Amino acid sequence: MSWRSLKFWGVMLVILGFIGLLAFGLTSDPKKVPSPLLGKMAPDFSVTSLDGKSSLKLSELKGIPVVLNFWGSWCPECTREAPVLEAFYQRYDKGQNKVRVLGIAFQDTPSRAKAFAKRFGKNYFLALDDDEGSIALNYGLYGAPETFFIDPKGIIRFKQVGGVTPDLLLEQLESML
Amino acid sequence: MADIGYVTMVMALAVALYGTIIPHLGVQKNNWNLIRSAQYATIFNFFLVALASGILIHAFLTDNFRIFYVATNSSSDMPIFYKITAFWGGLDGSLLLWVLVQSAFAMVVAFRYENSNRYIIPYVIVVLNIIIAFLLTLLIIWSNPFALQAITPSEGRGLNPLLQNIAMTAHPPSLYLGYIGFSVPFAFAIAGLIRGKLDNEWILTTRRWTLFSFYFLALGLILGGQWAYEELGWGGYWAWDPVENAAFMPFLTGTAFLHSVMVQEKRNMLKIWNIVLIIVTFGLSILGTFLTRSGVVNSVHSFTQSEIGPFFLVFLGFTLVIAFGLLFMRIRMLESDHRLESVLCRENTFLAQNILFVGIAFTVLLGTTFPLIAEAVRGTKLSIQAPFFNTVTAPMGYALFFLTGVGTLIAWRRSSLSSLQKNFQNPLIAATLGTIVIAIFFARDWQPLLIFWISIFVTMTIVIEVFKSTRIKAHQLSTNFGMAFIYVVMRNTRRYGGLAIHLGVVMMFIGFAGRFYDVEKDLSMEPNRPIALGKYQLIFKEMQEFKVRNATHRAAIIEVYEDGDLKEVLKPAKSFYPTQPDPLTEVAIRRTLWEDLYLVLNNEDSARNLVVIKARINPLVGWAWMSLPFFTIGVGISMMYRPKSLQIRSEVTGRRYVPESRHSA
Known part of the structure; x- marks a missing residue:
């Protein structure tokens, strides 16, 4: 092989390598930040529901997987994932009693959160984080929405930064059962 | 209406595809009529494309929220000006703007250079049409700005209020003008490679396009910086965010190209290098769009991300492989006939300067994509922040800045040591004396002192150069200095335009030096109790609410005194927009030549009647913005140049090849 054609293939290799690297970048999500909480016990909390009718303590839900979603009426991505979560709730929580779906709004006001829930017809358990945002702090939130998948033993198995999809919810639910 | 818009884009795609095939057939069959039809x-x-754009703008003006793109980027309460600029506020519209400008350029190029570059112009049309066809395909299939939604919302989501700023409305189009402008020299280079005509003509022809693109990229970057400074409230203007880097890289290689083509023009060297540079510059503009829109790197800029990433990647790969493939095919034709004659010559300064520009671009590219490399190789997530970029690029930046001065005074081909000594003695002495004075009275740290030293050195080289030529001219023509100065500049517009731009670079670096001395303090202010900050006394009077356009501002009224004199009343505020749930920060700035007083309303404690103000003193920031008028004047002067050889050729071939239809008419 001559020096010139060696150079040619060298340049082509660099180009393809670079394109390959960027293509790899497309397959991975920079927002997927590994959480130190994975594999650890989910921090406990008790909250009163948005409508004020019931209250809940996370540790009392042991024995059933929990999908814990953090949201806010101020977050655009949450509007996109709201119907997905609601449909999931209707099918697997209310319908089959296989999972508990919880939504915790943080950095929000009760009236705005309620209006948001009404607008998107949310029926699953919704509550507001306290004024200091201590639940959000305990879970080390990166932004909204974020969703934690907690197995029947109360251990965090997976965390999703950004909106959830029906496939993701189902896949994670199956892995926890 | 929306359907018409969509159909128009499909028709435009058909026309663009026609334009990619027909010129080639015209060349094969030696039939100029076919090429002429591609011109038309x-x-x-x-x-x-203009019709499609008009339809979209009309939809914005009439608040047609059935169109998804309009509903997500506009709202009925927005001022008309921002409704128009919302056209390019999102991905779909900005792609349409790109095609609009690209097709305007293609039209101008197809006719403007039909005589002067008759041999390669068919393939220039082909290359430009391929780019247009690619963009239109994206628009039609993946990113249709005319897509309708099933339910018409009563109100749109509104343009992000952060973007409702004059600088920000001009920032994206001017970056686009820059990116797209570089597609013209790129198209000429590729056409030359295809046709095997590789003299220096493509460089002379596209000289002004290169300048134009350089200017608009610089303008876009400066406007973006000003926007960040005025709107974001962190007090700086550049954060090495991947999206900023994406715009910066083509600017660096484009500026390198702008300089290195002069070596080819004067000395017939660096032919391969120039083609590589323009391919890389064009590739980097595509890469920039890919990085901003695909979400492969984490950025604080919350752009709407979309599915078009893979297609940009395919296009980038296609462009690079074809372009470099062609280059290797013709590489024997490009090997230089000249060798460097001496170490001390302007060619070498240009060479060093090019290496530095490309070195910085490579560093930025590496830093921007390193998180990807790390993840691919080690599977770890990491992010590379400003400290890396500042540490690595600063020394290269200073060296580059120093060369700005050297290049001015060193001669082409060879310089003798004695002439060098004669030319550089005075600037070096002036720079050293000036820096000593600054060191005694103001500054100590080595980085800003180095910047001041180089700034004085570069300015002196320019001043001495201009003064000498003017004095000689004034003597020759026995006229006054003013007239002689104009005469000197007009005789060599390219050179003196360039020197004006270099003065702008000096301004910019002086602005950077100010960054080393900024002061930031959080002030808890009670009403009517003065607080001292630097040479200012600040007094918080009261909170006020007032309307500004479509927003309500809640502002802290702060009086700024200097030595007991009231200088200005600043109103840092939170602004509330009807379509936005959270308030935004409105910075208040007192601008002076030497420093900016920069106030941000952080918090209001109405119970204790307190406000918390973040106050910054940013020395010399204004100087960085002052580079813009120098760039504008400099590029304007340089653009007056049009090579004689091309003018003559254009006339001659124009007369020889007047088409039949024109004769009869």
Whole structure:
């Protein structure tokens, strides 16, 4: 092989390598930040529901997987994932009693959160984080929405930064059962 | 209406595809009529794209929220000006703007250079049409700005209020003008490679396009910086965010190209290098769009991300492989006939300067994509922040800045040591004396002192150069200095335009030096109790609410005194927009030549009647912005140049090849 054609293939290799690297970048999500909480016990909390009718303590839900979603009426991505979560709730929580779906709004006001829930017809358990945002702090939130998948033993198995999809919810639910 | 818009884009795509095939057939069959039809097709194409753009703007003006793009980027309460600029506020519209400008350029190029570059112009049209066709395909299939939604919302989501700023409305189009402008020299280079005509003509022809693109990229970057400074409230203007880097890289290689083509023009060297540079510059503009829109790197800029990433990647790969493939095919034709004659010559300064520009661009590219490399190789997530970029690029930046001065005074081909000594003695002495004075009275740290030293050195080289030529001219023509100065500049517009731009670079670096001395303090302010900050006394009077356009501002009224004199009343505020749940920060700035007083309303404690103000003193920031008028004047002067050889050729071939239809008419 001559020096010139060696150079040619060298340049082509660099180009393809670079394109390959960027293509790899497309397959991975920079927002997927590994959480130190994975594999650890989910921090406990008790909250009163948005409508004020019931209250809940996370540790009392042991024995059933929990999908814990953090949201806010101020977050655009949450509007996109709201119907997905609601449909999931209707099918697997209310319908089959296989999972508990919880939504915790943080950095929000009760009236705005309620209006948001009404607008998107949310029926699953919704509550507001306290004024200091201590639940959000305990879970080390990166932004909204974020969703934690907690197995029947109360251990965090997976965390999703950004909106959830029906496939993701189902896949994670199956892995926890 | 929306359907018409969509159909128009499909028709434009058909026309663009016609334009990619027909010129090639015209060359094969040696039939200029076919090529002429492709020229006219560029007009038709521009007309169609302009019509589509007009329809979209009309939809914005009439608040047609059935169109998803309008509903997500506009709202009925927005001022008309921002409704128009919302056209390019999101991905779909900005792609349409890109096609609009690209097709306008294709049209101008197709006719403007039909005589002066007759041999390669068919393939220039082909290359430009391929780019247009690619963009239109994206628009039609993945990113249709005319897509309708099933339910018409009563109100749109509104343009992000952060973007409702004059600088920000001009920032994206001017970056686009820059990116797209570089597609013209790129198209000429590729056409030259295809046709095997690789003299220096493509460089002379596209000289002004290169300048134009350089200017608009610089303008876009400066406007973006000003926007960040005025709107974001962190007090700086550049954060090495991947999206900023994406715009910066083509600017660096483009500026390198702008300089290195002069070596080819004067000395017939660096031919391969120039083609590589323009391919890389064009590739980097595509890469920049890919990085901003695909979400492969984490950025604080919350752009709407979309599915078009893979297609940009395919296009980038296609462009690079074809372009470099062609280059290797013709590489024997490009090998230089000249060797460097001496170490001390302007060619070498240009060479060093090019290496530095490309070195910085490579560093930025590495830093921007390193998180990807790390993840691919080690599977770890990491992010590379400003400290890396500042540490690595600063020394290269200073060296580059120093060369700005050296290049001015060193001669082409060879310089003798004695002439060097004669030329550089005075600037070096002036720079050293000036820096000593600054060191005694103001500054100590080595980085800003180095910047001041180089700034004085570069300014002196320019001043001495201009003064000498003016004095000689004034003597020759026995006229006054003013007239002689104008005469000197007009005789060599390229050179003196360039020197004006270099003065702008000096301004910019002086602005950077100020960054080393900024002061930031959080002030808890009670009403009517003065607080001292630097040479200012600040007094918080009261909170006020007032309307500004479509927003309500809640502002802290702060009086700024200097030595007991009231200088200005600043109103840092939170602004509330009807379509936005959270308030935004409105910075208040007192601008002076030497420093900016920069106030941000952080918090209001109405119970204790307190406000918390973040106050910054940013020395010399204004100087960085002052580079813009120098760039504008400099590029304006340089653009007056048009090579004689091309003018003559254009006339001669124009007379020889007047088409039949024109004769009869």
